[in-house]
Amino acid sequence: xxxxxxxxxxxxxxxxxxxxxxxVIGQQCPRGEAYGRQELxxxxxxxxxxxxxxxxxxxxxxxxxxxxxxKTAIAQVMGELQKVIxxxxxxxxxxxxxxxxxxxxxxxxxxxxxx
Amino acid sequence: MExxxxxxxxxxxxxxxxxxxxxxxxxxxxxxxxxxxxxxILKQCIHDGFGLMRFKEKLSGPEYAEREVERVLRTNTxxxxxxxxxxxxxGDDSFIISLVNRQGxxxxxxxxxxxxxxxxxxxxxxxxxxxxxPSGVLTAGSAQYYMNILGQMPTKxxxxxxxxxxxxIMARRITLEGGQVLGVYEIKNQPSGLTRNLIQCLDDFNxxxxxSTTVTRVYGHERLEGVEVAQVDDRFRVIPGTxxxxxxxxxxxxxxxxxxxxxxxxxxxxxxxxxxxxxxxxAFETLVPGVFSCGNALHVSDxxxxxxxxxxxxxxxxxxxxxxxxxxxxxxxxxxxYVVPSHIDVNKPLDHVIVxxxxxxxxxxxxxxVLIDETIIMTRKYKQVRPPEMERLKLDLSKAGIKDSIEIRxxxxx
Numbered sequence: 020x021x022x023x024x025x026x027x028x029x030x031x032x033x034x035x036x037x038x039x040x041x042x043v044i045g046q047q048c049p050r051g052e053a054y055g056r057q058e059l060x061x062x063x064x065x066x067x068x069x070x071x072x073x074x075x076x077x078x079x080x081x082x083x084x085x086x087x088x089x090k091t092a093i094a095q096v097m098g099e100l101q102k103v104i105x106x107x108x109x110x111x112x113x114x115x116x117x118x119x120x121x122x123x124x125x126x127x128x129x130x131x132x133x134x
Numbered sequence: 135m136e137x138x139x140x141x142x143x144x145x146x147x148x149x150x151x152x153x154x155x156x157x158x159x160x161x162x163x164x165x166x167x168x169x170x171x172x173x174x175i176l177k178q179c180i181h182d183g184f185g186l187m188r189f190k191e192k193l194s195g196p197e198y199a200e201r202e203v204e205r206v207l208r209t210n211t212x213x214x215x216x217x218x219x220x221x222x223x224x225g226d227d228s229f230i231i232s233l234v235n236r237q238g239x240x241x242x243x244x245x246x247x248x249x250x251x252x253x254x255x256x257x258x259x260x261x262x263x264x265x266x267x268p269s270g271v272l273t274a275g276s277a278q279y280y281m282n283i284l285g286q287m288p289t290k291x292x293x294x295x296x297x298x299x300x301x302x303i304m305a306r307r308i309t310l311e312g313g314q315v316l317g318v319y320e321i322k323n324q325p326s327g328l329t330r331n332l333i334q335c336l337d338d339f340n341x342x343x344x345x346s347t348t349v350t351r352v353y354g355h356e357r358l359e360g361v362e363v364a365q366v367d368d369r370f371r372v373i374p375g376t377x378x379x380x381x382x383x384x385x386x387x388x389x390x391x392x393x394x395x396x397x398x399x400x401x402x403x404x405x406x407x408x409x410x411x412x413x414x415x416x417a418f419e420t421l422v423p424g425v426f427s428c429g430n431a432l433h434v435s436d437x438x439x440x441x442x443x444x445x446x447x448x449x450x451x452x453x454x455x456x457x458x459x460x461x462x463x464x465x466x467x468x469x470x471x472y473v474v475p476s477h478i479d480v481n482k483p484l485d486h487v488i489v490x491x492x493x494x495x496x497x498x499x500x501x502x503x504v505l506i507d508e509t510i511i512m513t514r515k516y517k518q519v520r521p522p523e524m525e526r527l528k529l530d531l532s533k534a535g536i537k538d539s540i541e542i543r544x545x546x547x548x
Contacts, residue, residue: 026330028186029437029523064334067181067194068310069282078285081180081196090338097310111200129180130196 023058025051063087066096070115072105072132080105080132082115086124095120108132138164138212139453141231141244143219143397146174147438148429149250150202151445157209161453164242165211166233168218173199174252175275176438178282181303187439198438222247222401229424246424246453249397250445253430256390265351270358274300274388281307289384293361294318295349297325299436301388306335315341316380319363321348321370324496326522328436350377352385361385391434401425408472409433415461415479416487418448423457433474433490436524440490447488457481462540469494469544471521478540484531491527493519493544501547506534515547
């Protein structure tokens with residue numbers, strides 16, 4: 020039995036997951052149940068960070084993954100993003116890296132550079 | 135002199151939500167912001183978790199802020215940025231606001247004032263860390279500004295004091311950008327931040343959390359070279375012999391947020407020592423008529439969605455509403471650290487009263503009771519309450535017939 024605290028919503032339910040049966044107890048919603056199982060098999064996270072731009076008045080633009088990626092891929096994603104320089108005044112939500120580190124997830128900007 | 139129905143001071147999430155709500159009532163609204171861009175602190179909060187309640191999406195701070203800014207831009211709100219309020223005086227039928235900006239000095243009249251001035255971070259000077267005065271001692275919010283706005287790495291190897299959310303978020307941020315976080319040190323015997331941050335920021339990156347431990351000294355002349363940490367007892371006194379010296383180039387402080395209420399104090403608005411924000415009724419009107427408070431200036435929240443809600447509540451009362459008020463204080467028991475609002479105005483709408491509260495200690499299996507004139511009108515059970523996780527209640531007090539007293543009690547559920 021593994022003790023896990025669910026991070027999907029502020030309730031922070033204390034879950035217990037049976038590693039053999041994958042049965043989850045302690046959740047108060049289906050998202051929590053799914054989280055419990057996922058956390059044991061292939062933990063996923065969203066990644067938020069920032070990326071360089073070529074604009075002196077706005078040297079960084081904040082970005083995030085447009086979905087969850089495996090926790091194990093985080094270091095590689097950070098490595099790929101280190102090489103990116105945004106050179107266009109993009110609106111927020113623009114894709115700057117597609118399928119980052121082969122996760123199937125894109126990286127999008129979260130601050131507008133065009134306003 | 136420009137005249138407005140409602141003037142809002144502060145263009146962060148609270149002020150933005152207040153502006154959208156106030157202008158929906160066909161009022162003339164002015165929003166004053168001291169920075170160049172609206173959005174407040176959310177501009178540098180590039181992590182996600184914002185908007186879960188308000189938009190049913192998991193957004194980063196800048197995304198949340200931009201959406202709220204766009205809402206305001208679609209209204210007739212007048213916006214003055216890079217404008218700093220220097221003085222407010224109460225006139226006969228309006229407030230006279232002096233502000234300074236690039237155009238010079240302006241004087242503005244307002245029928246209603248909403249203070250959405252946010253909060254500031256507690257600094258090293260306020261937590262008695264002894265030693266020299268080297269660079270490298272900075273608050274978590276400053277470190278966040280350096281990293282996320284200026285693109286500068288403030289540390290290669292640091293110690294974080296305080297397990298509040300900002301400290302936890304920065305522990306992860308610094309680690310992701312290649313810095314080493316030796317540990318998060320918390321003087322209390324319980325962590326201060328949201329549970330999900332303890333997991334996503336510390337556990338995920340194997341950053342140790344040391345409870346009942348604090349920083350007692352700093353070392354270094356030009357630049358920080360190290361800190362001394364020591365364990366403390368249950369009265370927060372240093373336990374001799376537990377001191378340890380750690381080499382580092384930065385001490386990041388996440389030791390508390392203090393509501394910014396200089397303007398409120400200038401207007402002689404009474405402040406509640408439990409929240410460090412004004413005493414308010416359910417419409418978030420302070421004890422000075424016509425002055426309303428919302429956001430982190432009212433009380434420090436954990437979640438921006440709730441901050442936006444307080445802005446909407448503060449903006450809902452029309453500027454023409456001039457009382458009379460019948461204020462009944464909400465009595466609370468020791469188990470509650472505070473409730474907001476602190477008072478109920480029986481003459482204002484009572485059907486949709488939002489109450490926020492924090493427990494004083496971590497407790498399990500609790501029961502919250504609301505009593506009107508000593509009659510129980512509502513109870514609610516909680517599996518767990520923690521001071522760092524603020525709770526929210528929605529109450530309908532319209533049929534309660536409040537005469538003398540309102541009480542909210544938190545106690546063990548038998």
